[in-house]
Amino acid sequence: MSTFILNEIRKGFYLDSVALMRLSRQIAASPGIAEAALMMGTPSNVAIMRNAGILKDGKTDAQGNDLVIAMRADSEAAARAALTEAEKELDKPKTQADGASAWRPRSIAAAVAGVDGLNLALISVPGDFAAAEARKALSRGLHVMMFSDNVSIEDERSLKEQARESGLLMMGPDCGTAVIGGAPLAFANRLKRGGVGIIGASGTGTQEVSCLISEAGEGISHAIGVGGRDLKKDIGGITTLMAIDALDQDSATERVVLISKPPHPDVAKVVIDRISKSPKPYTVCFIGADSADLPSNATFAPTLKAASEAALGRAIVNDGFDVKVEAKQLAPRKGASRIEGLYCGGTLCAEAQVILKAGGRQVASNAAIPGVPDFEHADAKGRERIIDLGADEYTKGKPHPMIDPSVRDDAIRAALKDPPIAVVLVDLVIGYGAHADPAGHLVETVADRGPDAPHIVASVCGTEQDPQVRSEQARRLRAAGIHVAPSNADACELALAIVNRT
């Protein structure tokens, strides 16, 4: 079949990445279009478009401040029609966010000069430019929360060193969530205020723990994100150590939960040594590690739920949810005995591996915890798959499944038709920044499954105060025959209980 590649450049035209991803999906769904992307012409975006085979001769003259419209179509007519549609959308007058200030400074310097009391820059520009903007913010005395990813580890180190010199917090890069004094930064939930401080190198880990604590009736003082690489050797825990200092001085924080993937041993030692000098009790959740050698003011939690319960000082009562009772009501699927985990949240995916592994299952993952083989590994063959669909290999040039859950649709539909699969295990993450109705989307995606399809077991990471309302999301799922557990850990336990019956 013949294909036609069409590339169009709009010089000096900027739209943010979420707006462009939405438009890319719309254009890609046009008749006769095989693949389409609208992206700023930064070096990393050009590489993505080249790899997708949508650049003519594999190249473009676009610069980082130019918009590239690129597509591969069945015919020139289809491509031209899609281009017309794209241009119509791009030429629509820009609408301003409701209530947003009419004045829009053009630079961080102008913002600082024009607005009294600015103290934090939330940066989510393309990664190629994010470090430059963070440097400008830090130079003007602003703390930084950097949502952007694709920032080099050298830039991360130098930004964090610059921040440390001025006593400023450099949260990120690739920091998915933070809540400072009730301010939700990027993907964050509306939480009750209280005495538990969180330091998180894991975005959805921080969300799950903060939501479980908030929903249990306690509250969060601050959730300081540090970025997923902060506890790696190259960074040395710079922001984590500063966050410990800050929470030590914070009278609203009574106790602290630290959440991260297992750190580099040298960094773990420094951080644990610093914790030992804190006057506050700590819960340490190095998700995927079996244990940690901790001082007397700290306890180890192997899962996010265990970390939440340790911070609460009690077990979470789950409104009568009982894994055994739930599992008993579910008829086993004939000839099926496997669990397939399809996750939006990376740390939730890690927690699932911890729990299923502890439950005796042989699992493999694209985001493997210690002791679990990666998909590429020879040992992965024949194991149950626990997939992080928010990982780079699924999201390069595409929206994260927390923003656009359709990224997961094909995988869910395939799993529902796979004879050996007994349970499909999924997470839904709600809150600010997330999709407006992930439950509605999932219900629609699985609506045509047959009566003998695998059980779907879900959990909703979020709170009643979130725009999507946690209980409302759960209600919609249950109405569609999806089994909803009160936490990701409980969902994993329910999945285990189901397969252990079969």
Next chain:
Amino acid sequence: MAELEESPAAQLLKADVKVVNVGLEGFVKDLEDCGIGVVHLDWVPPAGGDPEMAALLAKLGV
């Protein structure tokens, strides 16, 4: 016991957070819904869209 001087990071935790949003516009409404002060930057890629030049200019404080 004399109080240690608070670090800027500790001061942030006590202060009213006031944000300059650089990038995704959707974050503005989320912050406003929570009563947080926010100003959105009319951002375009600096230095003519050349990341290396943008990084250099930022280091020079431009």
